[in-house]
Amino acid sequence: MEQxxxxxxxxxxxxxxxxxxxxxxxxxxxxxxxxxxxxxxLLISGKGRCNLTNSCDIENFLExxxxxxxxxxxxxxxxxxxxxxxxxxxxxxKLKVERGGRVFPQNDRSVDILNVLKTKLKNKNIKVxxxxxxxxxxxxxxxxxxxxxxxxxxxxxxxxxxxxxGLSYPKTGSRGDGYKIAAKFGHEIIPLKPAxxxxxxxxxxxxDWQGISLKNVRLALFTGSKKIDERFGExxxxxxxxxxxxxxxxxxxxxxxxxxKNEATISINFKPALDYExxxxxxxxxxxxxxxxxxxxxxKNLLPQGIIQRFLEYCSVNGNKTASQITTEExxxxxxxLFDLRxxxxxxxxxxxxxxxxxxxxxxxxxxxxxxxKLIEGLFFAGxxxxxxxxxxxxxxxxxxxxxxxxxxxI
Numbered sequence: 001m002e003q004x005x006x007x008x009x010x011x012x013x014x015x016x017x018x019x020x021x022x023x024x025x026x027x028x029x030x031x032x033x034x035x036x037x038x039x040x041x042l043l044i045s046g047k048g049r050c051n052l053t054n055s056c057d058i059e060n061f062l063e064x065x066x067x068x069x070x071x072x073x074x075x076x077x078x079x080x081x082x083x084x085x086x087x088x089x090x091x092x093x094k095l096k097v098e099r100g101g102r103v104f105p106q107n108d109r110s111v112d113i114l115n116v117l118k119t120k121l122k123n124k125n126i127k128v129x130x131x132x133x134x135x136x137x138x139x140x141x142x143x144x145x146x147x148x149x150x151x152x153x154x155x156x157x158x159x160x161x162x163x164x165x166g167l168s169y170p171k172t173g174s175r176g177d178g179y180k181i182a183a184k185f186g187h188e189i190i191p192l193k194p195a196x197x198x199x200x201x202x203x204x205x206x207x208d209w210q211g212i213s214l215k216n217v218r219l220a221l222f223t224g225s226k227k228i229d230e231r232f233g234e235x236x237x238x239x240x241x242x243x244x245x246x247x248x249x250x251x252x253x254x255x256x257x258x259x260x261k262n263e264a265t266i267s268i269n270f271k272p273a274l275d276y277e278x279x280x281x282x283x284x285x286x287x288x289x290x291x292x293x294x295x296x297x298x299x300k301n302l303l304p305q306g307i308i309q310r311f312l313e314y315c316s317v318n319g320n321k322t323a324s325q326i327t328t329e330e331x332x333x334x335x336x337x338l339f340d341l342r343x344x345x346x347x348x349x350x351x352x353x354x355x356x357x358x359x360x361x362x363x364x365x366x367x368x369x370x371x372x373x374k375l376i377e378g379l380f381f382a383g384x385x386x387x388x389x390x391x392x393x394x395x396x397x398x399x400x401x402x403x404x405x406x407x408x409x410x411i
Contacts, residue, residue, distance in 0.1 A: 004030045004127075006159035006411040007147055009134050010178070011038035013397060014383025014404035015163035016117045021408025023124035030155055031121070031128045032147075038128070039114040040172035041165065045397065050110030052088070053081040053401075054394040055101040064390040065399075066252070066358070072388065072399060074368040079405040081398055091116045102394050129153075137181055137379070144378030158378050159411035161371075163404060166357025166384040167192055178385035179360065185376050188362040190387040193255055194354030196248040196396075199266065200346040201241035205310045209237035212306050218272035219246050221253050222342075223262040229253035232272065241346070242266065249391040252358060255348045264345040270303060270338045279335055287323035287331075295319050295326060295334075302338070311337060356396050360387040370410040371403055382407045 006022055008015045011033035019031045031038075042050060054061060058076060062069045085095055085103060093116050094106035105112045121128065136148045137160055146156040164178030179189050213236045221229040233246035250266075257264045271279055286298050296319030299308045312319040315337040317330050326334075351357060361381050365374050373379040382403040390396050 001146070001154045001156050002030075004028050004155060004157040006030075006161060007032065007155055007157040008161040008163060008407075009147075009181075010034075010161075010163035010165060010383070010385075011128065012163060012165050012383060013039070013042055013117075013400040014407070015161065016121060017401045017404030018161050018163060018380075018382055018408040018411070019126050020117070020120045020124060021405050022411050023121075023126050023408075025409070027411060029124075029126045030157065031126055032132050032134065032149075033128065033130050034133045034175070034177075035172070036130050038130075039117065041169055041174065042114055042397075043110050044169070044172070045110060046104065048110050049104050049108045050113045051392075051394040051397060052095065052103045052105070052113060053084050053398040055081060055085075055097050055103055061395060061398075064393065064395045066389055068363050068386075068388045068399075071363040071366075071368050072402075075371075075399075075402050075406050078409070079402045083405075084398060084401050088113065088116055091120070100393055133177065134181070137184075139185070139376060139379075142376045144376065159380060160378060161380040161382055161407050161411060162385055163382040163407070164385050166360065167351050168194070168354045168357050168384075170352050174357075174384075178381075182361045182381070182385070185373065185379060187365050187373065187375060190359040190362055192351060192357055192359040193252070193259075194348055194351040195252050195356040195358040195389045196392060197251040197255070197348040197351075197354035198238060198243035199241045199247055199251055199254055199348055201266070202344040202346045205313070206237055206241070206343065207239055208310050209307055210239045212237045212304050213244060214268075214270070214304070216272065217246065218269040219250055220267040220269070221250055221257065222265045222267060223257050228257060235268075240349075242343070245392045248355065251348050251354075252389075254345055258345065258347060266343045266345060268341045268343070270341070276335065276339070279338060280331070283331055283334065287326060291324040292322055295321050295323060298323055311341070314341060355392075356389050357384055358387075358389045360385050363387055369406075371407040372410065380407045380411060 005027040007030045008019050019029045096106045133150050134147050135150045138145045144160050162178045165174040167176050215234050219231045231246040231250045234244045235246045236244035315333040371380045383400040
C-alpha cells in the first residue's frame with residue numbers, strides 16, 4: 001500500500017491543475033484516470049480549439065455563472081484568467097484573444113494545451129495511473145484515509161480530490177462517479193440537468209437550413225405570450241434544430257420551461273440592429289430600386305440564400321412575385337418574419353450530449369477558500385462535479401482550472 005500526500009481522481013483540467021499545483025508545493029501526488037489517456041474532454045472543447053478562458057474583468061466574468069457567483073469570487077481571487085494565461089504562456093504556449101474576449105491557443109490546437117499540462121505533470125514526477133476506477137474512498141471518524149480501486153489497488157492518502165467531471169460526453173469518461181462518492185459522504189447533489197445544449201425544433205422545414213450559421217441575431221424564449229429569456233449572438237441550424245453559442249446559452253432556460261410542462265417557442269430576430277420604421281424604409285428602398293426583380297432575388301441582400309425560399313413560405317409570400325406586386329400587407333408579413341420568426345421547441349438534447357452538466361455537489365457544503373468538504377476532513381472537490389456552470393465563452397474551463405488550482409494549493 002503506497003502512501004501519498006494526496007490522491008486526485010480524474011485527469012481533466014481540474015484534476016491535472018490540482019496535481020501540478022500540489023506538486024509545486026512538494027507534495028507526493030497520485031493522479032488516477034479512468035480512461036487510457038488524460039484530458040479527453042479538453043481535447044474536444046471549443047470544437048478542438050479549446051476556449052481556455054475569457055479576458056473580461058471579474059464582475060463581467062461572474063455574471064456568466066448561474067448560481068455559483070459568490071462561491072467562485074473567493075476562488076477567482078486566488079487564481080483567475082490572467083494567472084491561467086501566464087501559466088501557459090510561461091510554458092511557451094502563445095495565446096490569442098478573439099471577439100468577445102475568448103482566449104485560444106494561437107494555433108487553434110487544443111492538444112497544445114494538453115501537452116503543456118502533460119509536460120508539467122511529467123516534470124513534477126507525478127504518478128499517473130490510467131484505466132483505473134475508484135471503487136471506494138476509505139474514511140474513519142469522518143477523516144479520509146485512502147482509496148480502493150476496482151482492480152484491487154489500495155492507496156493511502158489523507159487528501160482525496162474528486163475531479164471526475166459531470167455527466168456530459170460520457171465517452172470522454174464522465175460517468176457520474178464523483179456524484180456517488182459525494183453522496184456517500186452525505187453531500188447534497190443538486191439535481192443534474194443538461195446545460196449548453198442544442199435545442200430540438202418541431203418544424204421540419206428548418207432541415208433545409210442545416211449547416212447555415214447566423215451572426216448577430218437576437219433570440220427570445222417564450223412560453224405563451226411571456227418572454228422568459230433572451231440572448232444575442234451566433235446560432236447554427238442543424239438537422240434536428242438549433243445550436244451555436246446563443247442557443248447553447250439559452251438552452252438552460254428552455255429546459256427549465258419544458259420541465260414545468262410549459263410549451264416553449266424560440267423567436268429569431270434576424271435584424272436586431274433595426275427597428276420597424278428603419279426596416280420598413282429599407283424594404284421600400286429595395287422594392288423601389290428593384291421593382292421588376294422577384295422578391296426571392298431581392299432577399300439575397302437580406303438573408304443567406306439557403307434560407308430565403310422557406311422563409312418566404314413561412315411569411316406566406318410568393319417569392320416569384322416582383323417587388324412592384326408586393327402589397328402593403330405582404331410587406332408587413334416580411335417585416336414580422338425578419339423580426340420574429342417563431343419555432344416550436346421540441347426539447348433539448350440529452351444531458352449526455354450537452355457540453356456542461358448543471359447541478360452537482362452543493363457549493364454550500366464546500367469551503368471556497370480550500371475546496372475541502374465541510375462534512376468530512378480531507379475530501380476535496382474540483383471542476384464540473386460541483387454545482388458550477390456558466391455560459392459559453394471560456395468561463396466553464398476557467399472555473400475548472402481555478403478550482404483545481406485552489407485544491408492543489410491546499411492538499
